[in-house]
Amino acid sequence: MSEGTGKVLPNRPGWLASVNPWVLRVVNNPERLAFVLHRLTGLLMALIIMAHIFVTGTPARVGWEAWAEEIAKAQGITVVTLYFFFFAGIAWYHGLNGIRLLLVEFFGTCIGKPEKPKPPYLAPSLKACQRKLLYTVYILWAILWILTGYIVFMG
Amino acid sequence: MPAVETIEHDIVIVGTGIAGLRAAIEIKRKYGDKLDVGLLSKIHIMRSHSVSAEGGTAAVLYPEEGDSFALHAWDTIKGSDFLADQDAVWLFVKLMPEEIRLLEHWGLPWSRRPDGRIAQRPFGGHSHPRATFAADKTGFFEMQTLYNKLLEYDNWERYDEWFVTNIVVEDGAYKGLYAINMRDGKLYYFKSKAAIIAAGGGGRLYNFTTYAHTVTGDGYAMAFRAGIPIKDPEFIQFHPTGLVPSGILITEGARGEGGYLINNKGERFMLRKECAPTKGELAPRDIVSRCEMREILEGRGFVDEVSGLGYVKLDLTHLGEEKINERLPAVREIAIRYAGVDPVEEPIPVRPVAHYTMGGIHTDIYYRVLDETGRWIRGLFAAGEVAASSVHGANRLGSNSTAECLTSGRITGILAAEYALRQREAPTASPERHAREEEWVWGLLKRESGTPAYEIRRKLRNAMGEYFYVFRDGDGMKTALSIIKELRRKAREEMYVEDKSKIYNTDLQAALETLNLLDAALAAVSAGLNRTESRGAHYRLDYPKRDDENWLKHTLVLRSGEDDVRITYWPVAITTWKPVERKY
Amino acid sequence: MVKKSTVQIWLQYVTAILLIFLLTWHLLVRVPWLRGVETFKDTLASEKVYHEVSSYGILLLIFAYVALLHGFNGLRTILLEWTSGKYNGLITGTIIILFIIFGALATYTVIGITPP
Amino acid sequence: MTFDPEAATRTPPKKVIFRVKRYNPETGKTWWDEYEVETYRGMTVLDALLKIKEEIDHTIVMRYSCRMGVCGSCGMIINGMPRLACQTQVAEVATEANPVITIEPLKNHPVLRDLVTDFTAFFEKHRSVKPYTIRKDKEELETGDMEYLMSPEEHKELYEYTLCIACGLCYSACPVAASDERFLGPQALTYVWRYVSDPRDEAWQERLEAVDVEGGPFSCHYAASCSAVCPKMVDPGAAIQRLRSALIKYRLGLYKKKKVAKKATRPAEQVKPKKPLPPEAQPVPGANIEAMEREPPTIPVEQLIA
Ligand SMILES: Cc1cc2nc3c(=O)[nH]c(=O)nc-3n(C[C@H](O)[C@H](O)[C@H](O)COP(=O)(O)OP(=O)(O)OC[C@H]3O[C@@H](n4cnc5c(N)ncnc54)[C@H](O)[C@@H]3O)c2cc1C
Numbered sequence A: 001m002s003e004g005t006g007k008v009l010p011n012r013p014g015w016l017a018s019v020n021p022w023v024l025r026v027v028n029n030p031e032r033l034a035f036v037l038h039r040l041t042g043l044l045m046a047l048i049i050m051a052h053i054f055v056t057g058t059p060a061r062v063g064w065e066a067w068a069e070e071i072a073k074a075q076g077i078t079v080v081t082l083y084f085f086f087f088a089g090i091a092w093y094h095g096l097n098g099i100r101l102l103l104v105e106f107f108g109t110c111i112g113k114p115e116k117p118k119p120p121y122l123a124p125s126l127k128a129c130q131r132k133l134l135y136t137v138y139i140l141w142a143i144l145w146i147l148t149g150y151i152v153f154m155g
Numbered sequence B: 001m002p003a004v005e006t007i008e009h010d011i012v013i014v015g016t017g018i019a020g021l022r023a024a025i026e027i028k029r030k031y032g033d034k035l036d037v038g039l040l041s042k043i044h045i046m047r048s049h050s051v052s053a054e055g056g057t058a059a060v061l062y063p064e065e066g067d068s069f070a071l072h073a074w075d076t077i078k079g080s081d082f083l084a085d086q087d088a089v090w091l092f093v094k095l096m097p098e099e100i101r102l103l104e105h106w107g108l109p110w111s112r113r114p115d116g117r118i119a120q121r122p123f124g125g126h127s128h129p130r131a132t133f134a135a136d137k138t139g140f141f142e143m144q145t146l147y148n149k150l151l152e153y154d155n156w157e158r159y160d161e162w163f164v165t166n167i168v169v170e171d172g173a174y175k176g177l178y179a180i181n182m183r184d185g186k187l188y189y190f191k192s193k194a195a196i197i198a199a200g201g202g203g204r205l206y207n208f209t210t211y212a213h214t215v216t217g218d219g220y221a222m223a224f225r226a227g228i229p230i231k232d233p234e235f236i237q238f239h240p241t242g243l244v245p246s247g248i249l250i251t252e253g254a255r256g257e258g259g260y261l262i263n264n265k266g267e268r269f270m271l272r273k274e275c276a277p278t279k280g281e282l283a284p285r286d287i288v289s290r291c292e293m294r295e296i297l298e299g300r301g302f303v304d305e306v307s308g309l310g311y312v313k314l315d316l317t318h319l320g321e322e323k324i325n326e327r328l329p330a331v332r333e334i335a336i337r338y339a340g341v342d343p344v345e346e347p348i349p350v351r352p353v354a355h356y357t358m359g360g361i362h363t364d365i366y367y368r369v370l371d372e373t374g375r376w377i378r379g380l381f382a383a384g385e386v387a388a389s390s391v392h393g394a395n396r397l398g399s400n401s402t403a404e405c406l407t408s409g410r411i412t413g414i415l416a417a418e419y420a421l422r423q424r425e426a427p428t429a430s431p432e433r434h435a436r437e438e439e440w441v442w443g444l445l446k447r448e449s450g451t452p453a454y455e456i457r458r459k460l461r462n463a464m465g466e467y468f469y470v471f472r473d474g475d476g477m478k479t480a481l482s483i484i485k486e487l488r489r490k491a492r493e494e495m496y497v498e499d500k501s502k503i504y505n506t507d508l509q510a511a512l513e514t515l516n517l518l519d520a521a522l523a524a525v526s527a528g529l530n531r532t533e534s535r536g537a538h539y540r541l542d543y544p545k546r547d548d549e550n551w552l553k554h555t556l557v558l559r560s561g562e563d564d565v566r567i568t569y570w571p572v573a574i575t576t577w578k579p580v581e582r583k584y
Numbered sequence C: 001m002v003k004k005s006t007v008q009i010w011l012q013y014v015t016a017i018l019l020i021f022l023l024t025w026h027l028l029v030r031v032p033w034l035r036g037v038e039t040f041k042d043t044l045a046s047e048k049v050y051h052e053v054s055s056y057g058i059l060l061l062i063f064a065y066v067a068l069l070h071g072f073n074g075l076r077t078i079l080l081e082w083t084s085g086k087y088n089g090l091i092t093g094t095i096i097i098l099f100i101i102f103g104a105l106a107t108y109t110v111i112g113i114t115p116p
Numbered sequence D: 001m002t003f004d005p006e007a008a009t010r011t012p013p014k015k016v017i018f019r020v021k022r023y024n025p026e027t028g029k030t031w032w033d034e035y036e037v038e039t040y041r042g043m044t045v046l047d048a049l050l051k052i053k054e055e056i057d058h059t060i061v062m063r064y065s066c067r068m069g070v071c072g073s074c075g076m077i078i079n080g081m082p083r084l085a086c087q088t089q090v091a092e093v094a095t096e097a098n099p100v101i102t103i104e105p106l107k108n109h110p111v112l113r114d115l116v117t118d119f120t121a122f123f124e125k126h127r128s129v130k131p132y133t134i135r136k137d138k139e140e141l142e143t144g145d146m147e148y149l150m151s152p153e154e155h156k157e158l159y160e161y162t163l164c165i166a167c168g169l170c171y172s173a174c175p176v177a178a179s180d181e182r183f184l185g186p187q188a189l190t191y192v193w194r195y196v197s198d199p200r201d202e203a204w205q206e207r208l209e210a211v212d213v214e215g216g217p218f219s220c221h222y223a224a225s226c227s228a229v230c231p232k233m234v235d236p237g238a239a240i241q242r243l244r245s246a247l248i249k250y251r252l253g254l255y256k257k258k259k260v261a262k263k264a265t266r267p268a269e270q271v272k273p274k275k276p277l278p279p280e281a282q283p284v285p286g287a288n289i290e291a292m293e294r295e296p297p298t299i300p301v302e303q304l305i306a
């Protein structure tokens, strides 16, 4: 029955939807932002880990001179401090939110109990403890990242 | 224009509401892959109007707790104002309990009693709480369960969004039907050994109705055009509690759970002597609607500012939040969303609303479609609201309709299957018929200007709401009839479809539906004008009394010429109880 | 075929649980006060790093492997989703090769290290 | 779904501009049309679209039926969020400051014309999860003598997940479904959980095994957009997490179905006395009501179709 039905528009936003939380403007859905950030941070870390293993292999591959030159030579803010600062920020978020996701996805808890619809007609999982955890994650993330900045840029 | 292609099935089912789906399941679960079934629906098959049914489905589940078949039968017959065929009623009440439990097995989440068994609630006109319910989404859950159950089986084809235009009856037998595939805009001929028409009611004859936008009397109109008699179309039920201003239904379950109707003085007017002093709000719908309408007409109602509709109020506030959330969650949601009223805190604005067509395609008690002499039109069955076997007579009791959909689906399923198994070859329509059908459908696209269908439809609905509502009289119905005839002429000569494209041409569909509405309206108003008595839902101010002497009989309306009808009669089967005066 | 659940349970969730501890440790060893030094950079001095690798080498290696498993399986899942599984073999193959390369590199780093 | 209880009582801006995304499959062209609609208090977006179809542009195409939010036809993207048109008050989405409402077809479902999208794949996914009760004893399942027992508590556990109207909003909102065509989607996966947790179903093992594939619950990353847009409060997001976690437990050998329901038994004698017929019920001569009650219903098939 395909002939005569005209051209069909595929209409899938594709990968964009999972890196851009504003592909849709879903109201009351911070979980979506959390998902996008988790995905972006995961992706970045998976890329970074390759570079990281390569770089930290310097002493063994090339020798300690190269390592010392890289690390200790320059004073103040360098690529290394910046790198660590951003890596830590990414990791803090991914790790904290990962704990929340583990609770929700792996242990199946923290998503409320099924209930019968009553006003204000909000799905139980959207007001369950995962939501509070999510806000906690954001707050802790901010605190930890600021702390990291303080430590890294201190000297 | 494209040529008519043919699609063949053993059995074709038109309409996939509760009735159509139940029939399909009966065929599949009893006959498996032996028969191949085509299911046609003008919308996605599980979106049929039956999903809107809210309150419950009647069945005698607990004979050990006081209920009995005889009591259910008596309630139904008394509710029908003794126009029901009593043998049909008996068959119906006996088949019901098994239906409820089968649905339960297939997954329906019926509401439960603390002991784990299925719960039931009181309903208007029933003298025992026997409306089986799943919160207040009964019809929705029934549709969902039936649809899901059907997915278990193979060898059936779904035709979602295929609009059936006409059924073919030639030489007193069924010879196939025509449908437009909305998706590619072609006309197809369906050839089958048997067909079940389950195309639902005609609620959209009115502006203020509980019905979905897609319920446009197509089934009646198709039968009418094919020369099949329409039985008792004058009996149109007005439900007492349509939400103002949209017409969305507030289920009778709301009164079943203990809701009151109050006028602008705060009185429970249903308890007055002339209304229903014993049953009060739980009297049958025709009685409650009339009492309500009187309050409104005599100035004891309220008036909605935006729509100008008069109304009374349905008070649920005394039920308490918990009970409302438990038993009537959808009522609460609907009232808040569509009227901005929370029934926990405030009474809901309601008024009588067009709700059900008791009449329909003339069938016997086994839902075989009959011609005016009582001969079966071979191969053709009708089920659900579109059929009139007459279980409901002049007035349907709440929760008996989804029930009838189930039993009629089951009966027609078995009969159609057995019939199809015994047929070697599916009959075909004559080639001229193809040409006529093409002309009828595509002819609409030819006109380049004129009156859009929507305008005709609007005028028709206004006329029906004005002259063929809860109260009727001879002059009013005559006026309505002349308006309908004028609109029919207009539709034939001037109706114009702007959209010329093939794919999803809903403009064309609206035009075809308008033609169907005009047919259904013609049959209903003619029959109403003809019946000079008041019975059940048909209440005439000029003949306010029931007249068993002359009118204890069914009307059969047949088409005659372009705009006229011929009326004959059909006896009522009175096998158990004598008609008596109906008091509640 | 390996079941989807097996892969996800072991490579995504169990590794994630381990990573909570490993990653926290990995980040905390850069906190100067905990290592008795002045600044963040001092924790990266050659002696400190050598001490770390030589005494906790196994832990570091475990961390590397677990992170690689978790991260690469995550990466693979994302890529499969973006391509609707059309290049399943290609993506999984590439990921496995990458895992072997970087796993080997990490192992060599820990085993092959000499005092500065 | 967000919920604005006051929306129906507010008067929306007098005139609202509807920007509707159109698509013509015959030419393959996509464009935006703007319509100005006069509103009234209580007008829903569907009412407005119908007004446009009836009075301004007869060629605009959308799906609708029940206009009371139970049939699931009228899903569309309204101001960037998937919603049911019939359940959205104009006053809820248009403000005096910005009286513009944009309307697009549901994403992730292919567009057939204007706002009409293709649900075939969506329905196929639904079908593929076997959305019906499966019992070991097929015979017992197809005999409607007595119901399976189910306590109100068990009923409450699964009730929420049975509310799905198959409107496809969740599928349209899900960022995974946006790229992965294999993903069964929130709706179908909720159905799996609905039956796994239903005490009347015995095929939980089979169901869990069947869903353990690419595109099953592991493809969900709990973006929870599904739960946020679902107009019936089904909470598919939570259902998927429960399903996934059950599957994990099952694989680790820890999952056990709570209970399998048994059929009720009929009490041997009357619990309450039989209600008599009212005195006004006068039998016609020859009618034996007690005999009529006892007779089983019969359908004389042979005779009827001869
Ligand atoms: C708001 C509301 C509440 C109700 N509540 C209750 C209740 O609580 N209890 C009760 O017992 N009854 C109730 N009823 C009545 C009951 O719901 C209906 O009578 C019943 O659902 C009718 O079902 P059906 O299967 O006959 O047809 P429908 O469900 O109306 O289905 C009609 C089918 O025919 C198809 N169709 C129609 N025309 C065409 C065409 N031209 N081409 C192709 N397909 C076509 C449609 O697509 C659809 O699939 C209620 C009704 C309403 C309106």
Ligand code: HEM
Binding pocket: A038, A039, A041, A042, A043, A045, A046, A049, A094, A095, A096, A098, A099, A101, A102, A105, C012, C013, C016, C017, C019, C020, C021, C023, C024, C067, C068, C070, C071, C072, C073, C074, C075, C077, C078, D220, D221, D222
């Ligand atoms: C504390 C440590 C960590 C925890 C708790 C954690 C947790 C998780 C969890 C639970 C998931 C699954 C999310 C889902 O299914 O949506 C996940 C995904 C992922 N993780 Fe981690 N993780 C951690 C560290 C890491 C590290 C170190 C890397 C990189 C090397 C990484 C890369 C990824 C990637 C790429 C994904 C896939 C993301 C996606 O599919 O959207 N994670 N993580």
Ligand code: SF4
Binding pocket: D163, D164, D165, D166, D167, D168, D169, D170, D171, D186, D187, D190, D226, D229, D230, D231, D232, D233, D234, D235, D236
């Ligand atoms: S789960 Fe909700 S959003 Fe998804 S199809 Fe069902 S009702 Fe619609």
Ligand code: F3S
Binding pocket: D173, D174, D175, D176, D177, D185, D186, D219, D220, D221, D222, D223, D224, D225, D226, D227, D236, D237, D240
């Ligand atoms: S939006 Fe999609 S990612 Fe999961 S929680 Fe819902 S299915």
Ligand code: FES
Binding pocket: D063, D064, D065, D066, D067, D068, D069, D070, D071, D072, D073, D074, D075, D084, D085, D086, D087
């Ligand atoms: S029209 Fe039925 S859900 Fe909106």
